[in-house]
Amino acid sequence: MPGQRSITEAEKLAAAKLGGIPIRRDQMAAVANIYRAASAVRQHLENSVLRSSDLTWTAFVVLWVVWVWGESETRHVAEEAGISKGTLTGVSRTLESRGLLRRAGHPSDGRLVLLSLTDEGERLMRRLFPEFNEEEAFVTGQLTDEECRNLAEGLRSVVLQVEENGEERRQSLLNGAEPAPRRSGRRPKG
Amino acid sequence: MPGQRSITEAEKLAAAKLGGIPIRRDQMAAVANIYRAASAVRQHLENSVLRSSDLTWTAFVVLWVVWVWGESETRHVAEEAGISKGTLTGVSRTLESRGLLRRAGHPSDGRLVLLSLTDEGERLMRRLFPEFNEEEAFVTGQLTDEECRNLAEGLRSVVLQVEENGEERRQSLLNGAEPAPRRSGRRPKG
DNA sequence: TTCGTACAATTTGAGGCCGAACGGTCAATG
DNA sequence: CATTGACCGTTCGGCCTCAAATTGTACGAA
Numbered sequence: 046m047p048g049q050r051s052i053t054e055a056e057k058l059a060a061a062k063l064g065g066i067p068i069r070r071d072q073m074a075a076v077a078n079i080y081r082a083a084s085a086v087r088q089h090l091e092n093s094v095l096r097s098s099d100l101t102w103t104a105f106v107v108l109w110v111v112w113v114w115g116e117s118e119t120r121h122v123a124e125e126a127g128i129s130k131g132t133l134t135g136v137s138r139t140l141e142s143r144g145l146l147r148r149a150g151h152p153s154d155g156r157l158v159l160l161s162l163t164d165e166g167e168r169l170m171r172r173l174f175p176e177f178n179e180e181e182a183f184v185t186g187q188l189t190d191e192e193c194r195n196l197a198e199g200l201r202s203v204v205l206q207v208e209e210n211g212e213e214r215r216q217s218l219l220n221g222a223e224p225a226p227r228r229s230g231r232r233p234k235g
Numbered sequence: 236m237p238g239q240r241s242i243t244e245a246e247k248l249a250a251a252k253l254g255g256i257p258i259r260r261d262q263m264a265a266v267a268n269i270y271r272a273a274s275a276v277r278q279h280l281e282n283s284v285l286r287s288s289d290l291t292w293t294a295f296v297v298l299w300v301v302w303v304w305g306e307s308e309t310r311h312v313a314e315e316a317g318i319s320k321g322t323l324t325g326v327s328r329t330l331e332s333r334g335l336l337r338r339a340g341h342p343s344d345g346r347l348v349l350l351s352l353t354d355e356g357e358r359l360m361r362r363l364f365p366e367f368n369e370e371e372a373f374v375t376g377q378l379t380d381e382e383c384r385n386l387a388e389g390l391r392s393v394v395l396q397v398e399e400n401g402e403e404r405r406q407s408l409l410n411g412a413e414p415a416p417r418r419s420g421r422r423p424k425g
Numbered sequence: 426t427t428c429g430t431a432c433a434a435t436t437t438g439a440g441g442c443c444g445a446a447c448g449g450t451c452a453a454t455g
Numbered sequence: 456c457a458t459t460g461a462c463c464g465t466t467c468g469g470c471c472t473c474a475a476a477t478t479g480t481a482c483g484a485a
Contacts, residue, residue, distance in 0.1 A: 055303045055304070058303040058304065059302075059303050059364065062302065062303065062360075062361070062364075063361070063364070063365065066365055068368055069368055069369075069371060069372040071375075071380045071381075071383035071384050071387070072368070072371045072372045072374075072375045072383055073368055073371050074383070074384070074387045075371075075375050075378070075383040075384075075386050075387045075390075076276055076371040076374065076375065077387075078386075078387045078390035078391055078394065079269065079272050079273050079276060079386075079390060080273050080276070080277070080317070081317060081390070081394050082269050082273075082390040082391075082393045082394050083269050083270050083272075083273030083274075084273075084317050085393065085394050085397040085398065085401075086266055086269060086270070086393065086397065087270070088397075088443090089397050089401045089404075089405070091443090092405055092414075093404070093405045093408050094408070096414060096415050096417070097415045099415065099417070099418050101470070101471075102471095103470090103471065103472090104470095104471095112249075112252065113245045113248040113249050113252065114245075114248065118433090119433085119434070120432095120433075120434080127270070127271060127274050128471085128472075128473090129472070129473055129474075130433090130434065130435085131434090131435075131436080131437090131472080131473065131474075131475095132471065132472055132473070133434090134434065134435055134436085135435095135470085135471070135472090136470090136471075139470080139471095151433095154433085154480080154481075155433090155479080155480050155481080156432070156433035156434070156479070156480045156481070157433065157434085157480095158433085158434065170252075171252070171253070174249065174252075174253070175253065175256055178258055178259055178262070178263055179259075180404075181259060181262045181263050181265075181266040182259040182262045183396070183400075183404055184262075184266065184393055184396055184397055184401075185261075185262045185265050185266065185393060185396070186396055186400075187392040187393070187395070187396050188265070188389060188392060188393070190261045191261075192389060193261035193262055193264070193265040194261050194264070194265075195385070195389065196265050196268075196269075196386065196389040196390070197261070197264040197265045197267075197268045199378060199382060199385065199386040199389070200265075200268035200269060200271070200272040200386070201268055201272075202377040202378060203272045203275065203276065203374055203375060203377070203378070204268065204271050204272050204275050205377070206373070206374055206375070206376055206377050207275040207276065207278075207279045207374055208275065210373075210376075211275075211279045211374075214279075214283070214373055215279070215282055215283045218283050218284070224282075224286060225286050225287045225289065226475095227286070227289070227439085227473080227474065227475080228289050228438095228439065228440085229437095229438055229439030229440055229472095229473075229474085230437080230438060230439070230473075230474050230475050230476085231436070231437045231438060231439095231474075231475050231476045231477080232437085232438075232475085232476080233475085233476070278473090281473090291440075291441070292441095293440095293441065293442090294441090308463090309463085309464065310462095310463070310464080318441085318442075318443090319442070319443055319444070320444095320463085320464065320465085321442080321443065321444070321445095321464090321465075321466080321467090322441065322442050322443070323464090324464065324465055324466085325440080325441070325442085325465095326440090326441075329440080329441095344450080344451075344463085345449080345450050345451080345463090346449070346450050346451070346462070346463040346464070347450095347463065347464080348463085348464060416445095417443080417444070417445080417469090418468095418469070418470085419443075419444085419467095419468055419469035419470055420443075420444055420445050420446085420467080420468060420469075421444080421445050421446045421447080421466070421467045421468060422445085422446080422467085422468075423445085423446065424446075424447080
């Protein structure tokens with residue numbers, strides 16, 4: 046398995062590359078493994094339980110959010126699902142076209158759109174979620190319940206750190222300058 | 236912060252939805268947090284140190300792999316970077332067009348392509364990696380070194396579980412049937 | 426009642442992403 | 456020395472992804 050050895054070996058190579066500048070190794074390994082684990086888990090789930098219903102991870106998460114929270118405004122769904130509003134527009138339209146999701150205007154506020162599951166979507170989630178959860182148990186199968194809780198706890202503190210202090214941190218890194226433009230993205234009309 | 240409360244609350248809602256079918260809660264929370272943390276970390280890094288060089292996370296990882304390992308065959312780079320060969324073709328072409336990466340045919344095996352950094356790519360990584368590593372330290376700032384190691388350890392065991400037993404698991408879930416086709420993907424020529 | 430501000434979702438552009446199909450190359454076998 | 460099978464990187468189709476620009480609605484103040 047190349048993945049694991051390489052992280053440790055790569056540290057040494059990177060250290061050599063930098064000649065003296067110190068590296069925060071434990072932090073580097075933690076971040077590298079977070080990303081690696083997320084990819085591995087996503088891939089496993091997409092290629093097992095989600096594949097048979099032809100759902101992507103993101104599509105599943107969106108359905109799940111609407112399923113557990115009930116009819117919701119899109120901005121809340123995007124927030125919960127961890128995707129941007131723009132992405133949700135596309136994903137929810139796909140799910141609508143497949144008859145799993147319904148989109149309806151808010152009765153009194155014309156700016157809002159409400160998402161809810163169709164009966165078919167509801168049936169799908171009732172069947173799919175237990176299978177999904179079973180695979181969550183599989184991927185964490187080498188960990189005890191307590192180790193899972195500790196893992197979740199550590200990850201939570203990373204998420205909190207970024208959510209609570211990330212914006213400020215990014216500001217201070219800029220040091221007064223305005224942020225660099227993105228290469229992609231919509232251009233001004235003129 | 237909606238993220239954290241919701242995972243716990245969502246469990247209860249999901250439990251209610253399922254009426255009696257047991258949920259592996261700790262495992263569910265662990266997986267949810269892995270993904271959430273990965274997104275948060277990626278987003279923070281793309282919007283801080285990577286933004287100024289207009290690099291995506293993936294582009295940076297590819298550069299990093301080639302930087303630490305030196306000139307490498309593409310399939311190794313894809314494997315190390317955790318992306319598919321097809322994705323690497325696109326990413327490496329983008330990086331080549333920006334003058335950061337070089338692609339060269341293998342001298343004796345005509346099937347292989349070798350990737351290496353240009354001088355500019357080398358300079359960029361020497362400057363960028365320390366900044367990147369600082370942010371890795373920032374996002375894990377609430378954890379001690381030891382907690383980082385424990386976190387990495389737990390994640391490693393998830394990665395290993397999927398890498399070592401995932402294929403077999405997916406097979407057994409299929410129960411003999413051939414896997415469902417994907418909606419997307421290239422079609423046969425005929 | 427028009428104006429301005431605030432906030433909603435959508436559109437847009439550039440790109441990442443996977444996996445199957447594909448076309449080229451290699452090496453062993455007949 | 457042609458065939459075969461394994462392997463390599465590329466192409467392709469259908470998504471996802473973001474953030475900024477845009478469009479549309481709401482609502483308070485002048």
